[in-house]
Amino acid sequence: MPVSAKQILDQTFGYREFRHHQAQIIEALVAGRDILTLMPTGGGKSLCYQIPALLRAGTGIVISPLIALMQDQVDALNQLGVRAAFLNSTLDPTQQREIEQQLLQHELDLLYLAPERLLTERTLTLLQQAEPALFAIDEAHCVSQWGHDFRKDYQQLSILHRRFPQVPRIALTATADQRTRQEIVEQLELQKAEIYVNSFDRPNIRYTIDSGQNGRDRLWRFLQLHHPDGAGIVYCLSRRKVEEISAWLSSNGRVALPYHAGLNADTRRLHQQRFLREEGLIIVATIAFGMGIDKPDVRFVAHLNLPKSVEAYYQETGRAGRDGQPADAWMSYSLQDVITLRQFIHATDAEEQYKRIAHHKLEAMLGLCDLISCRRQVLLNYFGESRTEPCGNCDNCLTPPETWDATEATRKALSCVYRTNQRFGVNYLIAVLTGKEDERIERNRHHQLSTFGIGKELTSTQWRAIFRQLISLGHLDTDLEGHGALRLTQKCRPLLRGETTLLLRRQPRQEKKRKTETSRTQLPPWDQPLFDALRQLRLQISQEQGVPPYVIFHDSSLREMVEQHPQELQQMRFIGGVGERKLALYGQRFLEIIRQHKPPELLNNLLGASINESLYLHHQGLDIVQIAHQRGLKPTTVYDHFAEAVAAGLLDVRQILPLDESDYKRILAAMDLLQSCEKGGLKSLYETLDQAYDYPILRCIMAAECR
Numbered sequence: 255m256p257v258s259a260k261q262i263l264d265q266t267f268g269y270r271e272f273r274h275h276q277a278q279i280i281e282a283l284v285a286g287r288d289i290l291t292l293m294p295t296g297g298g299k300s301l302c303y304q305i306p307a308l309l310r311a312g313t314g315i316v317i318s319p320l321i322a323l324m325q326d327q328v329d330a331l332n333q334l335g336v337r338a339a340f341l342n343s344t345l346d347p348t349q350q351r352e353i354e355q356q357l358l359q360h361e362l363d364l365l366y367l368a369p370e371r372l373l374t375e376r377t378l379t380l381l382q383q384a385e386p387a388l389f390a391i392d393e394a395h396c397v398s399q400w401g402h403d404f405r406k407d408y409q410q411l412s413i414l415h416r417r418f419p420q421v422p423r424i425a426l427t428a429t430a431d432q433r434t435r436q437e438i439v440e441q442l443e444l445q446k447a448e449i450y451v452n453s454f455d456r457p458n459i460r461y462t463i464d465s466g467q468n469g470r471d472r473l474w475r476f477l478q479l480h481h482p483d484g485a486g487i488v489y490c491l492s493r494r495k496v497e498e499i500s501a502w503l504s505s506n507g508r509v510a511l512p513y514h515a516g517l518n519a520d521t522r523r524l525h526q527q528r529f530l531r532e533e534g535l536i537i538v539a540t541i542a543f544g545m546g547i548d549k550p551d552v553r554f555v556a557h558l559n560l561p562k563s564v565e566a567y568y569q570e571t572g573r574a575g576r577d578g579q580p581a582d583a584w585m586s587y588s589l590q591d592v593i594t595l596r597q598f599i600h601a602t603d604a605e606e607q608y609k610r611i612a613h614h615k616l617e618a619m620l621g622l623c624d625l626i627s628c629r630r631q632v633l634l635n636y637f638g639e640s641r642t643e644p645c646g647n648c649d650n651c652l653t654p655p656e657t658w659d660a661t662e663a664t665r666k667a668l669s670c671v672y673r674t675n676q677r678f679g680v681n682y683l684i685a686v687l688t689g690k691e692d693e694r695i696e697r698n699r700h701h702q703l704s705t706f707g708i709g710k711e712l713t714s715t716q717w718r719a720i721f722r723q724l725i726s727l728g729h730l731d732t733d734l735e736g737h738g739a740l741r742l743t744q745k746c747r748p749l750l751r752g753e754t755t756l757l758l759r760r761q762p763r764q765e766k767k768r769k770t771e772t773s774r775t776q777l778p779p780w781d782q783p784l785f786d787a788l789r790q791l792r793l794q795i796s797q798e799q800g801v802p803p804y805v806i807f808h809d810s811s812l813r814e815m816v817e818q819h820p821q822e823l824q825q826m827r828f829i830g831g832v833g834e835r836k837l838a839l840y841g842q843r844f845l846e847i848i849r850q851h852k853p854p855e856l857l858n859n860l861l862g863a864s865i866n867e868s869l870y871l872h873h874q875g876l877d878i879v880q881i882a883h884q885r886g887l888k889p890t891t892v893y894d895h896f897a898e899a900v901a902a903g904l905l906d907v908r909q910i911l912p913l914d915e916s917d918y919k920r921i922l923a924a925m926d927l928l929q930s931c932e933k934g935g936l937k938s939l940y941e942t943l944d945q946a947y948d949y950p951i952l953r954c955i956m957a958a959e960c961r
């Protein structure tokens with residue numbers, strides 16, 4: 255019986271079900287048809303060609319510009335028992351000849367190549383002697399001249415169609431608008447291509463966009479609150495900033511490394527390698543970092559500057575949470591970013607058309623920043639997807655921003671720009687508005703203007719926020735010469751004439767830890783030791799094998815092991831990501847660790863998880879106040895948990911209540927009198943005892959006595 259795609263998915267990759275359009279794509283490719291697929295990162299893109307390569311005769315050829323990634327991709331496949339290799343400049347001639355031999359002798363299921371190598375006559379001839387099962391063209395948006403990843407080699411890949419007309423091709427990308435899709439099909443000469451577009455939504459990523467001064471301090475608060483030990487990427491605009499931030503994070507006790515084009519190749523490689531192989535490391539980088547990174551357990555991506563387009567924002571933030579576990583995309587930007595980026599576009603000597611496109615893209619990005627509704631809706635809308643419901647997992651959904659009627663204030667700001675002849679930058683304008691004594695203002699006689707001092711009701715910071723939003727909303731523009739002077743645009747006329755009103759975001763208050771936060775990312779405390787032990791074993795095995803930890807198992811697999819507590823090898827096979835080969839290689843070792851960590855006997859009950867968590871902490875020696883503090887609950891809630899545990903016979907009420915024997919006797923006597931156990935009536939008991947004991951205490955005693 256021939257093996258099916260589903261069997262390979264299960265036995266080799268360890269997953270039970272296909273996701274999105276995977277099944278249809280695989281079927282079409284196996285049948286020999288051309289395909290274009292748009293799938294977000296983390297959507298299971300590579301399975302779409304890996305499984306067909308295993309099903310069709312010959313070797314699947316994967317074309318990717320990301321040489322740095324090939325080693326890890328091949329390592330991951332070898333771990334699964336798939337025969338994969340790569341040919342690129344990192345191999346010496348002997349190694350290259352060996353792999354070419356394997357290819358010719360049909361000993362490879364998959365071969366990874368960079369486009370520039372593929373296009374050499376030597377490689378094309380080699381492939382003609384071999385038997386290509388299919389061509390997978392990864393990062394296919396690189397064919398687009400308009401995209402930011404344009405590569406000339408990609409445009410010549412249509413040669414594949416001419417030299418290998420019988421071999422099916424699949425083009426894959428994680429970002430492509432309508433125009434780019436068309437370009438991919440045309441440039442690659444895909445024949446009657448079937449196009450599969452998956453949702454671009456990454457529901458596990460939480461989007462937060464913050465603005466204002468002191469981005470560094472905001473970053474620190476964000477890290478401490480949400481990612482005290484997770485791995486992540488911090489993007490900055492300049493090399494200097496990268497160096498400064500990574501040094502600062504390091505001096506505050508985080509392991510952080512810089513990454514930018516100014517470092518030599520060895521240092522960059524070393525830093526990237528450490529990021530992949532160590533747990534909890536932070537890379538501070540310019541956008542040069544990321545294209546070659548496929549680490550699934552990046553828990554956050556933070557921007558300390560404004561990305562230049564929504565595509566760039568989506569692509570960079572998309573590096574978080576590829577394993578599908580909760581992750582954060584966090585950004586803080588300032589007025590200066592907006593001004594810098596605008597001047598940057600004006601200053602390039604590119605064609606006018608290019609500048610216009612760049613400008614529009616920046617406007618769209620600013621629109622996303624100043625949004626007061628769901629960010630995910632707008633983000634998806636940008637990629638042509640509509641979503642009717644707000645997502646519930648972005649900052650605007652979780653804490654709706656406060657708005658205020660800024661019509662009057664903006665009119666003051668705009669007329670101040672006008673009266674000073676549109677020749678000054680933000681700081682100067684704010685000084686005029688707030689009526690500051692300033693030598694320059696006096697020299698310009700601007701202290702005599704009607705707008706001098708008319709904005710004293712707001713602080714400089716508030717004015718700064720207003721100017722930022724006016725710029726991003728397009729009411730003001732910066733001068734083309736790059737001095738930072740603000741100018742009025744056509745768009746601001748109705749506002750100046752008093753024909754429209756304007757609602758602006760209020761500056762956000764400081765972020766507080768959200769109540770649901772623990773449940774989102776953290777395991778219950780009794781599971782943490784097992785999870786840590788499994789991670790430790792994974793690290794040890796990854797070092798033995800010389801591969802990154804996630805190549806052994808993803809975090810999601812370890813979490814499932816913790817939750818399911820498999821006791822037999824066969825039960826391990828039901829954990830996502832545990833295929834037959836990994837079961838045979840590592841199953842026993844992981845099983846032993848799991849067996850050593852029995853869940854506490856105490857918690858083997860029918861009580862809810864939250865009650866059990868309080869109970870567990872009580873047995874760790876914490877008192878009610880400490881438990882309430884640690885869990886972010888009210889003490890009364892913890893008392894209620896205890897009442898349940900007392901009723902279930904799991905706690906001795908006399909050990910937990912701050913009562914002496916005479917108190918206890920007094921309460922029991924009152925209960926007898928009122929026949930509380932038969933009739934209930936907490937309130938009458940409370941009244942009878944002259945309100946001397948709080949309800950939670952009485953509830954616990956009733957739970958114990960009336961069992």
Ligand SMILES: [Zn+2]
Pocket residue numbers: 627628629630631644645646647648649650651
């Ligand atoms: Zn939302």
